Amino acid sequence: MRKNPLKMLWLAAAFLCLGIGAVGVILPILPTTPFLLVASFCFARGSERFHKWFMGTKLYKNHLDSFVKERAMTLKTKLCILLPASAMLMCAFFMMSNLPGRIFILLLILFKYVYFFTKIKTIRIEAA
Numbered sequence: 001m002r003k004n005p006l007k008m009l010w011l012a013a014a015f016l017c018l019g020i021g022a023v024g025v026i027l028p029i030l031p032t033t034p035f036l037l038v039a040s041f042c043f044a045r046g047s048e049r050f051h052k053w054f055m056g057t058k059l060y061k062n063h064l065d066s067f068v069k070e071r072a073m074t075l076k077t078k079l080c081i082l083l084p085a086s087a088m089l090m091c092a093f094f095m096m097s098n099l100p101g102r103i104f105i106l107l108l109i110l111f112k113y114v115y116f117f118t119k120i121k122t123i124r125i126e127a128a
Contacts, residue, residue, distance in 0.1 A: 010046030014039045072121035
């Protein structure tokens with residue numbers, strides 16, 4: 001049985017994103033959820049068996065399960081995605097001298113927040 005090279009590339013990308021996402025759990029400077037979303041997508045493209053395995057992991061259940069099932073995230077998860085991405089875009093904003101480029105970056109930041117807070121439900125964590 002020959003291995004499909006494209007599937008192997010999908011799996012390599014999946015494991016790379018899984019590794020970065022796992023490190024992001026420990027280091028708050030790396031956003032965990034976006035890397036795990038990409039890993040899930042890549043696993044689905046690369047191997048049904050690995051995709052099923054990934055969906056059974058604690059990383060998947062803790063960070064992606066509610067988003068995939070209900071299109072919902074906790075406020076903490078939303079902010080962990082939005083704030084680092086906004087910081088990176090603000091770095092680009094301050095380095096750019098082109099006015100249309102700066103306006104585009106500001107609109108992109110605004111769009112991200114509007115989308116996350118209007119299209120993705122916020123899960124309320126109940127105090128124990």
